[in-house]
Amino acid sequence: MALIKFKVENRDGNIQELEIPDDMSLSLMEALKASEYNILATCGGMALCATCHVQVKEGLDKLPLINEDELDMLDTLPDAMHDSRLACQIRINDKIEGSWFRILGPEHE
Numbered sequence: 653m654a655l656i657k658f659k660v661e662n663r664d665g666n667i668q669e670l671e672i673p674d675d676m677s678l679s680l681m682e683a684l685k686a687s688e689y690n691i692l693a694t695c696g697g698m699a700l701c702a703t704c705h706v707q708v709k710e711g712l713d714k715l716p717l718i719n720e721d722e723l724d725m726l727d728t729l730p731d732a733m734h735d736s737r738l739a740c741q742i743r744i745n746d747k748i749e750g751s752w753f754r755i756l757g758p759e760h761e
């Protein structure tokens with residue numbers, strides 16, 4: 653087991669470093685929710701809702717390539733950028749060590 657470290661920027665610009673174990677096969681969306689971030693994730697991680705939208709401010713080139721489902725879903729978002737990803741499609745492993753994610757999806761009440 654290794655602890656994977658990465659930065660998370662909240663909607664208010666607050667930046668925190670998270671350390672998440674890599675042996676629980678969590679997605680970034682699940683790790684953010686477990687760390688008390690307000691993430692809607694309506695579809696539960698199926699790449700069907702896009703409410704887990706994040707911007708990858710650092711480390712985009714190290715991530716596994718985006719798949720078609722994720723790309724199609726991101727295409728539905730008016731605020732998607734070239735470095736947008738869905739947090740539910742990113743796994744917690746050494747590929748995201750040192751990355752910086754900014755949360756963009758809507759908050760729940």
Ligand code: FES
Pocket residue numbers: 681693694695696697698699700701702703704725738739740741
């Ligand atoms: S949780 Fe729905 S697309 Fe990621």
